[in-house]
Amino acid sequence: MATQRIVPSDREAAELQRAEGQTVDLIRQAQESDEADRKLTIRQAVKKYKKAVFWAMFLSTSLIMEGYDLVIITSFYGQTQFKERFGVYDPVSDQKLIPAAWQSGLSNSALVGQLAGLVVNAFCQDRFGCCPTMMFFMVWMAVAIFVPVFAQSLSVLAFGEAFCGISWGVFQTLSTTYASEVVPTILRPYVTAYVCMCWGGGILLSSGVVRAVAGLEGDMGWRLPFILQWVWPFPLFIGAYFAPESPWNSVRRDKVEEARKSLLRLYQDMPEREQRVEQTLAYIKYTTEMEKAETANASFLECFKGTNLRRTEINCVVWAAQILCGNAILGYSVVFLQAAGFSELQAFNINISLSACYIVGGIICWFLFPHVGRATIYMTGLTFMFFCLITIGGLAWGPGRDAQLAIGIILVISTLCNMIAIGPTCYPIVAETPSGRLRYKTITIGRFVYNLTSIFTNSVTPRMLSSTSWNWGAKAAFFYAGTNLLCNIWCWFRLPETKDRTFGEIDLLFTHRVPARKFKSTQVDQFAHGGEYAVKKEVEHEENA
Structure with missing residues (x-):
């Protein structure tokens, strides 16, 4: 079968020529920038763009706060101090429990706040830029923490979770888009996967904190973890103040x-730095002008028109699959393990092991990125987790301690698999597939779907696990094995391979409606019109002479 080759359409070329008076020079510089980036090894890229890598990773640290709270609030459902303060007596288990309805309400409160934060961020980033948006919502976060710290009832705690959730919704997309835009193509999967590792780092930190306060008596056992969240806003505010703005964001805001200036700060001092900055700036302007042919208005409505509808679909399903792959059970790991027969302290200890997988898995994934495609890693992870979930569900009928131990071991293995394959790989996929002018809005829509999916799973998972509700126990794994399979089938037909593709090439592949299975093999020449412009300019020069 002959390899397909695609070039910019006449419409895209006309848009570029109309927007730029120096079209030939722009294309030449953009092409030089693209060729220079392609020649870099990972080591060379890190050395050359060390400042860009530093700022991408620093601002991604904001996701630690979201991951931290995710496990804090769900771990409290199995914590004695929290249950004694807010629980309802259950005669069956002869202890106080947090009702399944309140478990869903508390978990979903933060998600509702995040939905609002996502929408606010899409507007703020396009209007004010990444760094000012980050600074404002760090202040918001510092104020919002007061509410859960001093909450006297579950309703006030739910309000505090929603209040904090607004800032977490902002950080969810801001960190991913900023990281993807300040580094070259070869480093993009590493810094975006690091966003996921920060989220996992927050989960690991909170797991350790919850285990450490297990011996504290009274309200301080659940208040202290909330108090520790004040560690983050101030240093991250200072960092955002000094961080360079995303050059892609600046160009889109004209x-x-x-x-x-941002590119000069992001690039390490070198003899050819100014020339390299001008070439990169030309590439950003070239790609942005090309995208205007498809996304002239850059509104939320444009995300559902033409080829952008396919990009939005990919973002939505890849985000939702993060939950439906079986990760919903991992979020309730303490309650799940207790439902499977583990004691409170045993569940907390295993939960720390599960949380450590988020860091270890992310590092392992870094070593896979140079050799294996995004779609391949993602689908392999889904397949492995499917068999883990089937096994966990089957062990629900197993006898005694051996079955409990097996469930705990497989849960750790499936978590490690999730964080080697599915978790980190999601972030480069959702950062690379949208159009640049619609990147913030497309990721916002995808993350919106992610949070809606979380609201659904937070409503049904506690009921699956609670002895006072459906009481499925470990058999809940069968439900998520089914949703995992559906996601994997979709990936086979619809998830494209974007490994080693620049933003400009990905734009052309979507514009020409290349099928997902052919993304990898299709040749793309995004500078094909450069020669035509050069000939045209020479003819015009001769005519004028």
Whole structure:
């Protein structure tokens, strides 16, 4: 079968020529920038763009707060101090329990706040830029923490979770988009996967904190973990103040000089730095002008029109699959393990092991990125987790301690698999597939679907596990094995391979409606019109002479 080759359409070329008076020079510089990036090894790229890598990773640290709270609030459902303060007596188990309805309400309160934060962020990033948005919502976060710390009832705690959730919704997309835009193509999967590792780092930190306060008596056992969240806003606010703005964001806001200054700060001092900055700036302007042919208005409605509808679909399903792959059970690991027969302290100890997988898995995934495609890693992870879930569900009928031990071991293995394959790989996929002018909005829509999916699973999972509700126990794994399988089938037909593709090439592949299975093999020449412009300019020069 002959390899397909695609080039910019006449419409895209006309848009570029109309927007730029120096079209030939722009294309030449953009092509030089693209070729220079492609020649870099990972080591060379890290050395050359060390400042960009540093700022991408620093701002991604904001996701630690979201991951931290995710496990804090769900772990409290199995914590004695929290249950004694807010629980309802259950005669069956002869102890106080947090009702399944309140478990869903508390977990979903933060998600509702995040939905609002996602929408606010899409507007703020396009209007004010990444860094000012980050600074404002760090202040918001510092104020919001007061509410859960001093909550006297579950309703006040739920309000505090929603209040904090607004800032977490902002950080969810801001960190991913910023990281993807400040580094070259070869480093993009590593810094975006690091976003996921920060989220996992927050989970690991909170698991350790919850285990450490297990021996504290009274309200301080659940208040202290909330108090520790004040560690983050101040240093991250200072960092955001000094961080350079995303050059892609600046160009989209028509602030070319701001983009130039950001690139000068992001690039390490080198003899050819200014020339390299101009080439990169030309590439950003070239790609942005090409995208205007498809996304002239850059509104939320444009995400559901033409080829952008396919990009939005990919973002939504890849985000939702993060939950439906079986990760919903991992979020309730303490309650799940207790439902499977483990004691409270045993469940907390295993939960720390599960949380450590988020860091270890992310590091392992880094070593896979140079050799294996995003879609391949993602689908392999889904397949492995499917068999883990089937096994866990089957062990629900197993006898005694041996079955409990097996469930705990397989849960750790499936978590490690999730964080080697599905978790980190999601972030480069959702960062690379949207159009640049619609990147913030597309990721916002995808994350919106992710949070809606979380609201659904937070409503049904506690009922699956609670002895006072459906009481499925470990058999709940069968439900998520089914949702996992559906996601994997979709990936086979619809998830494209974007490994080693620049933003400009990905734009052309979507514009020409290349099928997902052919993304990897299709040749793309995004600078094909450069020669035509050069000939045209020479003819015009001769005519004028």
